[in-house]
Amino acid sequence: MTIPNIPRIVLGSMTFGLDTTDPVASACKVHGVSAVTPFVETFTSYGHTEVDTARFYGNGDCEIVLAQLAPEITAHIKIATKVFPFKAGSHNKENLPKQFRESLAEALMHSICKQNNYVLPTVYQGSYNPIDRSVVSELLLCLKHLNMSFYAYNPISGGVLSGKYKFGVEVPEGSRYDPKTYIGKMVREMYWNKITFEAIDSLTKAATAHNLTLLEATLRWMRHHSGLTSKDAILIGSSKVEQLEETLRELEKGPLPKEMIKAFDEAWEHVKPIARSYFFAENDVLPSPKRE
Incomplete structure (x- = not known):
């Protein structure tokens, strides 16, 4: 539950990925949406709603698996992503928008619109x-x-x-x-x-x-x-x-x-x-x- 005037709890997702995510080339230890779901359900059962991810988690696969969560789960969470500056120039005016576009592509905008009662893409x-x-x-x-x-x-x-x-x-x-x-x-x-x-x-x-x-x-x-x-x-x-x-x-x-x-x-x-x-x-x- 959220208690006034103390820090919120956010679920980190660096260990989440797809069934095909290489655990050697990433920090992924939880593979596939069926394995990720219990983590998110347990987290939300305590009244918490924020999930943190990043474009580089699982080489992009973490964002994908979070987008695959069932609508009844994602309706109760807020997912925030970020772009980490691993290399010099990765935050320049060409690369930064590109990485954000990649994250938005994985966000499944159709599901976001549906959950918020926006006009769906038709x-x-x-x-x-x-x-x-x-x-x-x-x-x-x-x-x-x-x-x-x-x-x-x-x-x-x-x-x-x-x-x-x-x-x-x-x-x-x-x-x-x-x-x-x-x-x-x-x-x-x-x-x-x-x-x-x-x-x-x-x-x-x-x-x-x-x-x-x-x-x-x-x-x-x-x-x-x-x-x-x-x-x-x-x-x-x-x-x-x-x-x-x-x-x-x-x-x-x-x-x-x-x-x-x-x-x-x-x-x-x-x-x-x-x-x-x-x-x-x-x-x-x-x-x-x-x-x-």
Whole structure:
């Protein structure tokens, strides 16, 4: 219990970690959330509520295991973390924000919002199309678990699934893939490569065999075969009204033939080894546009 005018009691967690935390390379002696839980329950049973951790405890694993505690436990505790200056420069303006962002990432903001009756995150917007499915194996399952909607942008893969572009052929000035523009440089880095266009060529042939355009086949795949539901959405855009109308018209059409679905699956397997992750890593930030 907390007694007025004497020091509070705080639970140190340096010995906590995951099942996989190396006890030699850290101070971890209590492995996994099932082992950590009794410590926190015992601590709170005495009326104490504060738990101390740090980014370096268990090489980051301590923060992770504390975030995995059951909601009925975390609802009654306050977890405070810190960044210890082990190395010179670790508290400079570049490193300190980076370490705090890492701690916040482990804090499971969805759980924090739920416990405090904040508005929960409800929508995640990410890139998704027939040849860019990196969200499927992990992210979409997570969003379903959190009851969040997924808004798919980039449904025609930066425009390459429109069928308008050919690898090695010069593009019109001012177009999406113009290398002199900011957007052009960005999308070229993402999609302008031999492997992607090999997949595009095979898809174009498959679409032609079924009297379809590649654009039509792509949009119908997004609407009927992507696994997205009425809770989710497909984001579309255009630079011309007639392009917008064409997109909307194709999205009204029905499911694809099985052979076309198979062609999309094979195309994804072809580009999968070079596919970008659905999230941006620390060194994978897109270039900033020039500012005058």
